[in-house]
Amino acid sequence: xxxxxSVLAIDAGNSKTDVAVVAADGEVLATARGGGFRxxxxxxxxxxDEVAAAVTEAYAAAGVTSAGHVSACLANADLPVEEEQxxxxxxxxxxxxxxxxxxDTFAILRAGVAEPRxxxxxxxxxxxxxxxxxxxxxxxxxxxxxxxxxxxGGWGLxxxxxxxxxxxxxxxxxxxxxxxxxxxxxxxxxMYALIEALHLEHVAYGRRHELTPVLFATAADGDPVARSVVxxxxxxxxxxxxxxxxxxxxxxxxxPVLLGGGVLTGxxxxxxxxxxxxxxxxxxxxxxxxxxxxxxxxxALLGLDTVGARLSVQERARAYFEG
Numbered sequence: 001x002x003x004x005x006s007v008l009a010i011d012a013g014n015s016k017t018d019v020a021v022v023a024a025d026g027e028v029l030a031t032a033r034g035g036g037f038r039x040x041x042x043x044x045x046x047x048x049d050e051v052a053a054a055v056t057e058a059y060a061a062a063g064v065t066s067a068g069h070v071s072a073c074l075a076n077a078d079l080p081v082e083e084e085q086x087x088x089x090x091x092x093x094x095x096x097x098x099x100x101x102x103x104d105t106f107a108i109l110r111a112g113v114a115e116p117r118x119x120x121x122x123x124x125x126x127x128x129x130x131x132x133x134x135x136x137x138x139x140x141x142x143x144x145x146x147x148x149x150x151x152x153g154g155w156g157l158x159x160x161x162x163x164x165x166x167x168x169x170x171x172x173x174x175x176x177x178x179x180x181x182x183x184x185x186x187x188x189x190x191m192y193a194l195i196e197a198l199h200l201e202h203v204a205y206g207r208r209h210e211l212t213p214v215l216f217a218t219a220a221d222g223d224p225v226a227r228s229v230v231x232x233x234x235x236x237x238x239x240x241x242x243x244x245x246x247x248x249x250x251x252x253x254x255x256p257v258l259l260g261g262g263v264l265t266g267x268x269x270x271x272x273x274x275x276x277x278x279x280x281x282x283x284x285x286x287x288x289x290x291x292x293x294x295x296x297x298x299x300a301l302l303g304l305d306t307v308g309a310r311l312s313v314q315e316r317a318r319a320y321f322e323g
Contacts, residue, residue: 003063003064003065004064004065004066004067004068005021005022005023005024005029005062005064005066005067005068006022006023006024006067006068006069006303006304006307006309007021007022007067007068007069007070007071007300007303007304007306007307008020008021008022008055008058008059008066008067008069008070008071008095008096008303009021009022009071009072009296009297009299009300009302009303010051010055010070010071010072010073010074010090010296010299011073011104011107011294011295011296011298011299012036012037012050012051012072012073012074012075012104013036013037013075013104013124013295014036014037014038014075014076014125015036016033016034016035016036017033017034017035017036017037017050017051017054018031018032018033018034018054018294018295018296019031019032019033019034019051019054019055019058019296020058020296020297020299020300021058021059021061021062021064021067022067022300022303022304022317024309024313025313025316026304026309026312026313026314026315026316026317027316027317027320028300028317028320028321029061029062029063029064030058030059030061030062031058031296032054032055032057032058032061033054034050034051034053034054034057035050035053036050036075037050037051037074037075037076038075038076039076039086040076044085044086044089045089048086048089048090048093051072051090052093055093055095066094066095066096066097067095067096067097068096068097068098068307069096069097069098069099069100069303069306069307070090070091070095070096070098070099070100070303071100071299071300071302071303071306072086072087072090072099072100072101072102072299073101073102073103073104073105073106073107073295073298073299073302074086074101074102074103074104075103075104077101077102077103077104078103078128078142078143078144079142079144083101083102083103084101086101087099087100087101098306100302100303100306102302103128103130103140103143104295105120105122105128105129105130105140105143105260106120106130106132106298106302107295107296107297107298107299107302108120108122108258108260108261108291108295108298109130109131109132109258109298110132110297110298110299110301110302110305111258111291111293111294111295111297111298111301111321112256112258112260112289112291112293112298113256113258115134116132116133116134116302116305117132117133117134117250117255117256118131118132118255118256118257118258119131119139119241119244119245119248119250119255119256119257119258119286120257120258120259120260120291121237121240121241121257121258121259121260121264122259122260122261122264123152123153123154123233123237123259123260123261123262123263123264124153124154124260124261124262124263125153125154125155125209125262126143126145126150126152126153126154126155126156127143127150127151127152127153127156127236127237127240127261128141128143129141129143129240129241129243129244130244131244131245131247131248131250132248133248133250137248138248139243139244139247139248140244141240151232151236152232152233152236152237152263153263154209154212154262154263155208155209157211157212157215157229157233157263158208158209158210158211158212158215159208160215160229161178161182161211161212161214161215161218161226161229162182162191162194162195162198162208162211164176164178164225164226164229165178165179165182165183165191166191166195168191168225169190169191169192170191174225175225176218176223176224176225176226177218177221177223177225177226178214178215178218178223178225178226179191181214181217181218182194182211182214185210185211185214186203186207212263213266215229215230216230216266216268216270216271219268219270220268220269220270227270230268230270230271230274231270231274233263233271234270234271234274234275234278235274235278237259237264237275237278238274238275238278238279238282238283241257241279241283241286241288242279242282242283242286245257245283245286251283251285252285253285254285254287255285255286255287256286256287256288256289257279257283257286257287257288257289258288258289258290258291259275259288259289259290259291260290260291260295264290265290265291265292275288276288293321293322294321296321297317297318297321297322300317300321301314301317301318304317
């Protein structure tokens with residue numbers, strides 16, 4: 001039997017996968033990066049194959065063949081039943097003695113706190129919120145789109161901007177500068193031309209996310225409609241955080257509220273100020289901050305929590321990723 005590490009940490013998002021091999025003393029022996037993790041698109045086995053390539057690279061670099069525990073924080077693990085299915089698929093690969101799978105939002109939360117206590121709201125391509133306490137209690141949302149009550153995320157913001165701009169151009173809605181800024185981003189002169197280009201895929205479907213920064217820029221220039229969309233996102237972020245705090249009985253305790261994902265780390269003053277003002281009114285003891293650490297740190301710390309690692313061990317692992 002080959003050498004064994006303490007924790008194999010996996011953070012697998014839609015666009016990339018990060019893995020880290022952590023020794024029992026907290027030393028990070030190796031890291032590796034792979035492609036995106038998209039089981040709804042390619043199937044579970046092919047998605048896990050993408051993770052396997054990164055794990056193989058990291059194990060080889062670390063000089064080990066397995067780990068005592070596998071801590072995996074995965075995109076698209078939105079429901080407990082999906083976490084169980086993915087844990088079974090990872091366990092079948094024989095990467096470690098035990099496997100825990102969580103939604104990848106938990107990685108961002110754990111990366112931003114000194115103990116497993118707090119709430120995280122993540123707004124990237126989509127939007128999600130989770131909370132946890134050291135006693136194991138958690139709060140979470142299905143976060144699978146409009147059917148689970150979600151609004152926001154980069155894709156949702158782009159769709160909202162397109163909706164307002166289309167209606168402004170044809171007269172169903174009020175005026176907005178988005179009618180010009182959105183098509184101009186693609187070198188087009190009207191919303192009709194942009195609608196046609198998107199529908200016929202002359203502009204690739206995946207490029208719609210490029211319109212989210214255009215929305216924020218248009219809002220920053222003072223457009224009332226664009227600003228209303230940004231304000232609505234601030235409301236949604238604050239609402240999710242407040243509900244999670246309430247569920248965990250943390251509303252009356254000073255508690256970290258971590259903000260992560262490309263939209264919430266983008267440095268948009270209107271959004272940032274709006275979230276903080278709303279939290280101050282609804283959850284005065286919440287302490288909001290932006291998480292910029294790599295989420296694989298959170299997966300590693302969750303794994304070290306599971307194996308009962310001392311605080312000094314966890315801090316050594318943290319220093320590697322934050323140094």
